[in-house]
Amino acid sequence: MALLARPVSRTGLGLAALAVLPLGFLVVFFAWPVGAILRLGFVDGGVLGALAEGETWRLAWFTVAQAAGSTAIAVVAGLPVAYLLARVRLPGIPVVRTLVLVPFVLPTVVVGLAFRALWTDGGWLSIVLANAFFNVAVVGRTVAGLWAVLDSRAEDAARALGASRWRAFRSVTLPALMPAITSAAAVVFLFCATSFGVVLILGGARYRTLETEIYLRTENLLDLTGAAALSLVQIAAVLAALVLGAAARRRRESALRLRSRRETARRPAGGEWAVVGAAVAVLGLLLTPIAALLVRSLSTADGWSLAGYRALSSTGNDGTLQVSGWEAAMNSLRTATDATVLAMIIGVSASVLLVALRRSPGRLARGVGESMDAALMLPLGVSAVTVGFGYLVTLDALPGDLRRSPLLVPLAQALVVIPLVIRTVLPVVRSIDDRLRQAAATLGASPARVWREIDVPLTFRAVVAAAGFGYVVALGEFGATSFLARPQTPTLPVAIAALIARPGQLNNQMAYAACALLMLVTAAAVIVIDRLASGRVGEF
Amino acid sequence: MSIRTGVLVGLVAALTAGCSLAGNDTHDGPSTVTLVTHDSFAAPQQVLDAFKQQTGITINVVKKGDAGALTNALVLTKANPIGDAAYGVDSTFASRALSEGVFAPYTSPEADRGPQRYAVDSEHRLSAVDVGDVCVNIDTTWFAAHGVPEPETYDDLVKPEYKDLAVVENPATSSPGLAFLLGTIARYGEQNWQNYWTRLKDNGVRTAAGWEEAYSQDFSGSSGKGPRPIVVSYASSPAAEIGDDGKPRTKALLDTCYRQVEYAGVLAGSPNADKAQKVIDFLLSQQFQATVADNMYVYPAREGVALPHTWTTAAPLPPNPASLPADAVQAGRERWIEQWRSLLGQ
Secondary structure (H helix, E strand, O other): OHHHHHHHHHHHHHHHHHHHHHHHHHHHHHHHHHHHHHHHHHHOOOHHHHHHOHHHHHHHHHHHHHHHHHHHHHHHHHHHHHHHHHHEOOOOHHHHHHHOOHHHHOOHHHHHHHHHHHOOOOHHHHHHHHHHHHHHHHHHHHHHHHHOOEOOHHHHHHHHOOOOHHHHHHHHHHHHHHHHHHHHHHHHHHHHHOOOHHHHHHHOOOOOOHHHHHHHHHHHOOOHHHHHHHHHHHHHHHHHHHHHHHHHHHHOOOOOOEOOHHHHOEOOOOOHHHHHHHHHHHHHHHHHHHHHHHHHHHEEOOEEOOHHHHHHHOOOOOOOOOOOHHHHHHHHHHHHHHHHHHHHHHHHHHHHHHHHHHHOOOHHHHHHHHHHHHHHHHHHHOOHHHHHHHHHHHHHHOOOOHHHOOOHHHHHHHHHHHHHHHHHHHHHHHHOOHHHHHHHHHOOOOHHHHHHHHHHHHHHHHHHHHHHHHHHHHHHOOHHHHHHOOOOOOOHHHHHHHHHOOOOHHHHHHHHHHHHHHHHHHHHHHHHHHHHHOOOOOOO | OHHHHHHHHHHHHHHHHOOOOOOOOOOOOOOEEEEEEOOOOOOOHHHHHHHHHHHOOEEEEEEOOOHHHHHHHHHHOOOOOOOOEEEEEEOOOHHHHHHOOOEEOOOOOOHHHOHHHHOOOOOOOOEEEEEEEEEEEEEHHHHHHHOOOOOOOHHHHOOHHHOOOEEEEOOOOOHHHHHHHHHHHHHHHHHHHHHHHHHHHHOOOEEEOOHHHHHHHHEOOOOOOOOEOEEEEEOOHHHHOEOOOOOEOEEEOHHHOEEEEEEEEEEOOOOOHHHHHHHHHHHHOHHHHOOHHHHHOOEEOOOOOOOOHHHHHHOOOOOOOEOOOHHHHHHHHHHHHHHHHHHHOO
């Protein structure tokens, strides 16, 4: 008995210590606030009644349908881009890597307005396209991450045996890429199912999703019962998507022979140019709304003008903002840094914990690991307004009344970034062969030395890539930030939304110039990160 | 590897050095009053600084969405308020805040200089700070160029010559949209407003989710140069659309205005009530009231405060706006929005 218990309890103790940080964070800054708001809904009663309403299920259906449509389009458009990033050796590929991420951070209100300018009565189709626009980068970069290091010899062998290029792709490469594709699709589906600003602007009030309806009922109507019922439906849908995504990731466990991109990338030939053409077309489509924004930032009723850009050093027409556009940009950089540091600490420790749980003997530990993985992803699927109102009703119980603290914004942003960090770091941590560690330990290395010599070097690039992606997401985060940011320290997306909500040409131009600034900051961040991580990317 | 690690460590160090985790600048000192307000709040720093000079009180501004979201945040946190005073609860939401006991009674000595006109409760828990009128705006250039007479009243909007020319906001998602709906209810009454909206719909009215889309994309009079020359906006909007010739390009129809009054009050349960009262006095003072037109596009509640020069021609205060009693709005709001939604098929 004692013999059996000792090793288990020591591992157990280590795991428990590791679990305190991510679980503690999740409980205090997510489960408790969200639970408190849901409870307010239940106290009033009638949640079951609201669940039974036909309207609830109509909303759920439209939410799922539009998200599925956007995901399909993002995957179809993202695959040629992934090919371009992973397999093609042509000048300008690094620029493309940076450009595809820019749409991902644009404020939804701006993209919503840009798409509305293209199709005034686009209805659901423009919602689907706008959501896909945001997420092509997720598919492109996630799939490219795997594709770039996939051994091409099996495909070459198939070709040598007489298979056409298309046939070789379909029966050899595509199956190998499938886990990355489904994993990306699950994340894109989550983003689209919970996208808010785009649906509100492009759907008017005709096309509504669970997310926009939760917002309406919470923020405008204070109908917490209805909001709670809809939140439950949304959480159920998100859990379903997470389970599907997890199933897809599990298949990725099968070992793949990986090679470096330098060996696999080459100049395209023959029919491959068609795929390159398709990728270029996708890029062109992604850049169209961006170009429209830039044009808008430069045009006035009387011709071209740089007034919007000059105004970035002011506080807007008649002091719309409390700080200048540049200061807002600095705030964005600072809060995104805080959020990323927080998210990295929690996300990396959670990844290590999840891998340890998965490796530990016994089905219970593995089951706990799987549930924890899902729980850590859940923040992506819960409405920002629910989290924001939840903070208001709970966080005063903590010392120092956190509700008035400037830390609140990074905390909320970290909540969104942590799942992305885990999805990027976890697969790499998982792929480290435990035998390496055991060998080092056998040779007398201390646990700290094993960690320094084996784990850190092997996961370094994935960790940097995760930090970069997280940083970009935090830069663009709007939902929770707009609810929590203080006027003295707005982030760029918050400042843009404030500018665009005022009449007058200069405010409008300045809003679009601030968008250009946000894109520039994003691109610079991506370039730095890509340099550091140089090529190796996890699931993103 | 080691070079890269060095770069990364350096980068992280540089970034965290400037990071706000270290510095906690909440200004939550004993002489700080936290003023909870809505997203449209804006005040010149000099005026806030001057107030601090006079009283030693620092105003820490916290914004919480629009008037509705602000009210709801105050209601949800009434047991332990997020601030000491609140500004921006408007006549549409005042009843909810009052019936939930969010505010403490306080009669400001400044209130008899005009704000009293808009009083909503006998206990003076709320003091009027500003008034804003939501009115139909038109693009005067468009009407001149197309030789169509300018519309003037609600009734005009349903006439055939104005078919497919108007854009309004959805009252469920937009506060000017809600004000316009309330304006039509005030004008046509509980019995007939739905009839009016049916005619408006048959006349091709377009609905947008929010003011941003309606004004900057659908409306032809803004810099967005949209297709429609009639939009629901504010009486003050034309002041922002003045051309190089100094003449306004748009105009508010003064017979279609609905008045929203914005209030401020001391939050019940604030440990800082005496200082919060000083902040209410400040919001009603000549000094602050003189800034509201330029900074928030609303009209001061105080009497005798001069409007900016451009406003006197482009955006005069509407003389006879409509309005509904706060408790009537509170009682009807949800039902009217629901009826509007099914009427417009939204």
